[in-house]
Structures are given as C-alpha cells and as structure tokens.
Amino acid sequence: MSTEPLFQTRAFVPTPEQRAVQTAAARTLVIEANAGAAKTTTLALRMAESWQRGTAPDAFLVLMHTDTACQALRDALHKIGVPPAVRQRMRIATFEQFCTALLADASARPVPVLATPEQLRPHVWQAVQHVEQAEDERWRDALQLPAQGDSGFVEEFLAVADRLKGTLGDERAREEQSVSPDYADALGVDYTLLKVFLAYERLRQNEWGDGALFRGTHDATYDLARALHHGAAPADYRHWPLGVRALCVDEMHDMNQAAFTVLAALLNSTFSLFCGVGDRDQVIHSAGGADAIFMAGAITEATGRPVVRLPLTPSHRFGKRLAAKVARLADKAYDSAAAHDTGVALLSYGDGAQCVDLVLAEVARWRATPRARMDQCAVLLRHAHQSVGIENALIAAGVPYTLSGMGSYLLRPEVLLVRGLLAVATDNFESVAEPRTREALMHALVFFCGARITVAGREHESQQDLLADAIRSVTDNPLFLQHFFQNQILPNVEPATRRRLCAAVAVAQEPSAPDMLQRVLGALEIDALIHGALVSRQRRQEAQDNLAGLCAAARAFASARDYFLHLNQTEQRQGALRSAASLVLASIAHVKGLEFEQVVIPYLERGIFPVPHASAEEERNTLYVGMTRARRQLTLLAHAARPSSFVAQLGYAMAASAAAAAPD
Structure with missing residues (x-):
C-alpha cells in the first residue's frame, strides 16, 4: 500500500498512528494498542482501505472472541462510512461460530451445546466411572477418585479442562508418552483429574461413533484446533475459506493456544493480508489460556511470516485526568489525545443501600444532562448479584435499563425457585404473565429439587421430552401448577x-x-439445596447473594402473596420500561470493546473487588477494562470503612471518615 490512503472518512481526522496502520504495506501486521486508543475503529479503517484497494468484501474474514466485539466492529465500519452493502458481505464472527460452521461439514447431525457446569456434571461423573473401571493397575494407587456427587471435584475438573483445552496442553506435550503420574506432574495437573479429563473427552467426542455427542461453550474451537494439531488439513473441511484475502483479529490479548492454532492454519493456507489488534493490559481470561504472547513472536514461529508492529498509544476515548488514573493502575505511561477531558470522582458509601442510592443519584444526574442519551450511561458490576438492589431501585424510579452479560435477577434460577414455591403456596401461577417466565420457573423447580418426571406408558421417553410436555401443559394452563x-x-x-x-x-x-x-428459605434449607444443585463455588455464592437481596426487599411485605404479586408486577414493569435508549447495567467483562459517555463502577470494597484469592493481575485488568470504557465521566463508589485496595493504587487516600465525594 502507498502512504496515501484511498479511503477517506468524514467521521473524524485519523491520527498519524491511525494513518500508518491504514496504509501499512506489511503483509502481517500486529497493532499494540492502549485502551481507548480506537483500536477497533483503526481496524475498521484498515479493512476499508483494503476494500478500496480491490479486496472484495466476500474475501474478508474477521474473527473475534465475543458477540459484543463483533457488533462493536460492525458499528465502527458503519461510523467511518463503509456502505451497508459492503460491510454486510464482510464475514465477522467469533472463533467459536467459525469453528462450529467448519465442523458441521464433518458431523452427521447438529451437536448440542451444554452451556452450564450443571449440564456438564453428569458427563463428568460418567467419565469418573470409566476411569474407575479401566485404570491401569500400575497407577491405581496414585488415583484419588472422588465420591459421587462431590461438586468441588466437578468444579475443579471443569477449570482444569478449560485450561487443558485452551492451552492444548495434553496434545502438545504427550507425543508418545504414556499417561502416568510423572507426566501429569510435568503438565502441572493432578493425575486423577488428567485421567478423568481424557476419559471425558473420549466420551464427549464419541471417538467410536460419528462425531461429538455434545460441546461446551468453547469446545468447537478446541475440537478444530485439536484436529489441526494432529494432522487434519484445511482441505478436509468443505467450507475452509481458502479465498480469504484479508484476515483480521480484534482483542488479540484474549487469544489462547486453541484459537491461535486455528489462526495459524488460516495464515498458512491462504494468501491473506493479516491485521491483529490487542491490549496486553486487558487479559482477563488467563484461566482459559488467554495470553498476550500470541501478540508477540508466535505468528512468525508458526507461519514464517515476518510481523510488523505498530502502536496505537494515546487515548481518544477519555481525557487526561482519567489517563492519569489508568496509568497508576496499569503502572505504565499513558496519555490522552482526546479533545475533551474526563471527570473522575470517588464517592464513598457506608452500606449497600447507600451504594444503590449513589448509583441512582449518578443516573439521575446523567438524565438531567442536556441531550443525554440513556444508552450512553453504564453501571458496570464485578458480580451479577450486585444488580438486585440496583434493578429494584431503577424500576421504582421508572428508569429504563437493559442488561448485558447477565440476566435480570428476577429470572435467575434460584429466584425462579422462590417464585415457583410462592406460586404453589398462593395457588396463583396465572399472575406470572410472561410464558417464557413460566417455563423457566418450572425448569428451576425441577432442577433444584432433582425431580424426575414419570408418566405411565411413557417410560421409554427421555426426561427432556417429558419435562417439555409438562411445561407446555402448565404454561398453557397455569391452574395445572x-x-x-x-x-x-x-x-x-x-x-x-x-x-x-x-x-x-x-x-x-x-x-x-x-x-x-x-423463614421460607430456612425451612427449605436453601444452602443445602444450592450446594447440591450448583457446581461452582462462585455460582453458589452468587445464588446466596441473590437470595439475600431478595430477602432484603421482601421485608417490606406482610405475606407471601403480596410479595409474589410484587415480583410479578416488577417483571411486567421492567418489560414496560424497555426502550431503545436504556441505561446499560452490565458485567465489566462483557463490555470490552464498548464505550459510554458516563460510567459508574460501584462496590469497590475489600473482599468484593478485587475478589479474594483470584489472580491479582486479572482483577486489576478487569478494573482497567471497566474504567477505560468512560468518555466524559467515571464515577467510582468505594466503601468508606473497607475500601478496595484499588482505591490506594489509584492514588486516593481514604479512611472511614472519608468525604462523600472526592472528585479528581
């Protein structure tokens, strides 16, 4: 490419750094970006320039890690002026969507996706049984198989499985080695967990049948990467995109070995130009193998392609005050080229109710801002259960909101269990107006109680079919509950x-x-019920916290009937408040790649954020992601007596007597 761009955008004047990316002649380009440095917009510019220079829209392939990132790139292409007919032909997909489509060529039937640990749990225990029956006598004494029903083992197993799949750990290390305790030690994996993992994968992939029986949420990428690692060729896949001429990856810092193996195969099998962009300080999925190393020398090592690296340095999203705070948090130089500044304020609260009040005050302040759009205000949460009080307050105030990366607390399984029991107690299921809620409520009852549906004469039918039939009957006629x-x-x-x-x-x-x-939850012995039903310790804690929030709200009601009707009416009001311009209530991890004029991050409290015993680096990176979504105003809410350690890292001195507001 020449140094003079062919594509001209009216949306803004590109910086010299952006122009350098847009017009770089390199065949393989990696962009090292800081947060807010317009990396997605710059990637869109690079794509638009390639199109103007003759690359057909159908010859583009862009791979992302999340649907949110896909939409952010589509929005960026629209913003810079790429015509709709062109951008609609550019293929933009997640790695998992791309790999699923390729693997469908070799599958005789659709492969179901099991998205939760609870759905995967029976298959884990089936694998444990296989290990118990088939273990080599030489290593039997080294096994420590768990007792049936040990949810802690299932949680640990699934975490190890995610890491082994993301890193292709066993595939890359095994070669001709036998699976022994020494081999497991070399992998850094418990021997029992490794044996169960191998049995689980043999069962899941149905090695003696005609394709995988099921997949977890990232298994299509793993399955394709594993096949490629073991010698499968692109030509084996009917829809392998050999005609790709422009290959791009956003959020490269989220890439793990499995995704990189697929990327390397694409680079080695096509004549495509490549452009990848990422920010090393946004790695928050290292438990699944995500590593910024794939932005370094891995491409040259795997493909022989020389890589040209270009920077995107200053922030265009936020101003110098926020850049200074981000620099302290990330411990690196950080600057801003934004024409506007970004206000940063730290507010303190004494308890959860005060924190919710402060959130509502910030939302009200934004609503009162001239020409403010509500969808440009975001409240970003570290934990899903933190939405309970905030949702109730937003509904009471008549503030429309949408949820991103989490469901409404009213539809979380443990809350649906309570709503189901209250429906039974009051014999008033018809007041649950939404059919999908009725269906989810019945699923929650069956799930938490561990019930098996029995129908005379239909013993041969699956539980799934019997439950679906029962749910249809009750959904159509609530009196059947x-x-x-x-x-x-x-x-x-x-x-x-x-x-x-x-x-x-x-x-x-x-x-x-x-x-x-x-008292209802006490009679139910809810902790035992949650422990028996849910696999993850974090998920169990979230369920308990969700129910604690529910109990706090229930104290204002004298009877179960009153509270049950209130919850149903709350859901209806929530639906009525939906609008195109709604406040965004989101998990921090789910807004990577997005930006908002106003961002509020509540609950900066010791023991809550950062999460105890979690990776300190990833917790810091998570806050970094949240803070760097803001354009005009960032408001942090910290506990006055128990402030998060991040408060000091950001340069705030705070004690129990801290002022209510400390703008910076």
Missing part, C-alpha cells in the same frame, strides 16, 4: 427434599409472617 407440584415434584424427589418443600410451602401459606421469605 398445583397438580404438577403435587403429582410430579413431591413424589419424585428425595424424602429429605420433600420434607423441606412441604415445610417451605407451609410457611409461605401463613397469612402474615415477619421476615416471611427468610
């Missing part, structure tokens, strides 16, 4: 669970009871 509970749930659960369910319903049927919901 009592029949379903009495004739399908109670008779088909463990005696101890039956006792708890009956006791909980009895409490909920009392005409008036102080702390009614707390």
Whole structure:
C-alpha cells in the first residue's frame, strides 16, 4: 500500500498512528494498542482501505472472541462510512461460530451445546466411572477418585479442562508418552483429574461413533484446533475459506493456544493480508489460556511470516485526568489525545443501600444532562448479584435499563425457585404473565429439587421430552401448577427434599409472617439445596447473594402473596420500561470493546473487588477494562470503612471518615 490512503472518512481526522496502520504495506501486521486508543475503529479503517484497494468484501474474514466485539466492529465500519452493502458481505464472527460452521461439514447431525457446569456434571461423573473401571493397575494407587456427587471435584475438573483445552496442553506435550503420574506432574495437573479429563473427552467426542455427542461453550474451537494439531488439513473441511484475502483479529490479548492454532492454519493456507489488534493490559481470561504472547513472536514461529508492529498509544476515548488514573493502575505511561477531558470522582458509601442510592443519584444526574442519551450511561458490576438492589431501585424510579452479560435477577434460577414455591403456596401461577417466565420457573423447580418426571406408558421417553410436555401443559394452563407440584415434584424427589418443600410451602401459606421469605428459605434449607444443585463455588455464592437481596426487599411485605404479586408486577414493569435508549447495567467483562459517555463502577470494597484469592493481575485488568470504557465521566463508589485496595493504587487516600465525594 502507498502512504496515501484511498479511503477517506468524514467521521473524524485519523491520527498519524491511525494513518500508518491504514496504509501499512506489511503483509502481517500486529497493532499494540492502549485502551481507548480506537483500536477497533483503526481496524475498521484498515479493512476499508483494503476494500478500496480491490479486496472484495466476500474475501474478508474477521474473527473475534465475543458477540459484543463483533457488533462493536460492525458499528465502527458503519461510523467511518463503509456502505451497508459492503460491510454486510464482510464475514465477522467469533472463533467459536467459525469453528462450529467448519465442523458441521464433518458431523452427521447438529451437536448440542451444554452451556452450564450443571449440564456438564453428569458427563463428568460418567467419565469418573470409566476411569474407575479401566485404570491401569500400575497407577491405581496414585488415583484419588472422588465420591459421587462431590461438586468441588466437578468444579475443579471443569477449570482444569478449560485450561487443558485452551492451552492444548495434553496434545502438545504427550507425543508418545504414556499417561502416568510423572507426566501429569510435568503438565502441572493432578493425575486423577488428567485421567478423568481424557476419559471425558473420549466420551464427549464419541471417538467410536460419528462425531461429538455434545460441546461446551468453547469446545468447537478446541475440537478444530485439536484436529489441526494432529494432522487434519484445511482441505478436509468443505467450507475452509481458502479465498480469504484479508484476515483480521480484534482483542488479540484474549487469544489462547486453541484459537491461535486455528489462526495459524488460516495464515498458512491462504494468501491473506493479516491485521491483529490487542491490549496486553486487558487479559482477563488467563484461566482459559488467554495470553498476550500470541501478540508477540508466535505468528512468525508458526507461519514464517515476518510481523510488523505498530502502536496505537494515546487515548481518544477519555481525557487526561482519567489517563492519569489508568496509568497508576496499569503502572505504565499513558496519555490522552482526546479533545475533551474526563471527570473522575470517588464517592464513598457506608452500606449497600447507600451504594444503590449513589448509583441512582449518578443516573439521575446523567438524565438531567442536556441531550443525554440513556444508552450512553453504564453501571458496570464485578458480580451479577450486585444488580438486585440496583434493578429494584431503577424500576421504582421508572428508569429504563437493559442488561448485558447477565440476566435480570428476577429470572435467575434460584429466584425462579422462590417464585415457583410462592406460586404453589398462593395457588396463583396465572399472575406470572410472561410464558417464557413460566417455563423457566418450572425448569428451576425441577432442577433444584432433582425431580424426575414419570408418566405411565411413557417410560421409554427421555426426561427432556417429558419435562417439555409438562411445561407446555402448565404454561398453557397455569391452574395445572398445583397438580404438577403435587403429582410430579413431591413424589419424585428425595424424602429429605420433600420434607423441606412441604415445610417451605407451609410457611409461605401463613397469612402474615415477619421476615416471611427468610423463614421460607430456612425451612427449605436453601444452602443445602444450592450446594447440591450448583457446581461452582462462585455460582453458589452468587445464588446466596441473590437470595439475600431478595430477602432484603421482601421485608417490606406482610405475606407471601403480596410479595409474589410484587415480583410479578416488577417483571411486567421492567418489560414496560424497555426502550431503545436504556441505561446499560452490565458485567465489566462483557463490555470490552464498548464505550459510554458516563460510567459508574460501584462496590469497590475489600473482599468484593478485587475478589479474594483470584489472580491479582486479572482483577486489576478487569478494573482497567471497566474504567477505560468512560468518555466524559467515571464515577467510582468505594466503601468508606473497607475500601478496595484499588482505591490506594489509584492514588486516593481514604479512611472511614472519608468525604462523600472526592472528585479528581
């Protein structure tokens, strides 16, 4: 490419750094960007320039890690002026979507995706049984197989499996080695977990059949990478994109070995130009093998291609005050080229209710700003359960909001369980107006109670089909819920669970009871129920925290019936508030690549954020991602007596007597 660009955008005047990326003649280009340095927009400029210089739109392939990132790039192409007919023909997909489509060529049938640890758990125990039956006598003494039902083992197994798949650990290390305790040590994996992993993968991939039986959320990328590592050729896949001439990757810092193996195969099998962009300080998925090393020398090593590296240095998203705070957090030089400045404020709160009040005050302040759009205000959370009080306050204030990276607390399984029991106790299921909520509520009842559906004469049918049939009946006629509970749930659960369910319903049927919901959960022995149903310790804690928020809200109601109706009405009000311009309530990890005029990050509190025992670097990177989404205003909310360690890192001195607001 010449140094003079052919593509001209009216959206802004590109900086010299952006022009250098847009017109670089390099066949293989990696952009090292800071947050806010317009890396996605710059990638769009690079793509637009390639199109103007003759690359057909159908010859583009852009691979991302999330749907959010895909949409952010489409928005950037629109912003810089690429015509709709052109950008619609450019293929933009996640790695998982791309790999799933290729693997479909070799599959005789669609492969179901099991998205939760709870869905994967039965297959883990099946693998444990296979190991127990087939273990080599030489190493039997080294095994420490868990007792059936040990959710801690399942959680640990799934974490190890994610790491082994993301890094291709076993595939890259094994070669002709036998699987022994010494080999497991060399991999850094417990021997028992490794044996169960290998058995699990043989079962999942159905090595004796006609393709995978199921996949987890990232297994298509792993399956394709594994096949390529073991000698599969691009020509083996009917829809391998041999005609790609422009290959791009955004968020390269999220790349792991599995994704990189697919990328390397694409680079080695096509004559494409390549451009990848990333920010080393945004690595927040290292547990799955994400590593900034794939932005370094890995491409040259795997493909022989020389790599030209170009920087995107100053922020265009936020101003110098926020850049100074980000520099302190990331411990590196950071500057801003933005024409505007970005306000940064630290507010302190004493308890959760005060934190919610401060969030609402910031939202109200934004709403009062002339020409403010509500979808340009985001409240970013580290934990999903933190949305409970905020959602209730937003609904009470009539503020429309959308959720990103999490569902409404009203539709979380443990909350649906409570709503289901209250529906049974009040015999009032018809007040749940939304059919999808009725369906999800019944799923939650069956899931947490461990019930098996039984229908005379239909013993040969699957639980999935029987449950779907029962759900259709109750969804169509809510009066059938009592029949379903009495004739399908109670008779088909463990005696101890039956006792708890009956006791909980009895409490909920009392005409008036102080702390009614707390007593319902006590009768249900909810902690034991959660522990038996949910795999992840973090997910169990989230469920308990969600229910604690529910109990706090329930104290204002005298009876189960009143609170049940309130929850149903809240859901209806929530639906009525939806609009195109809604406040964004999101998990921090889900907004990578996005930006907002106003960002509020609450609950900077010791023991909450950073998460105890988590990777300190990833927790810092997570806050870095959240802070760098802001354009005009960032507001941090920290506990006055127990401030997060990040508060000091950002240069704030804060004690129990801290001022209510400390703008910087």
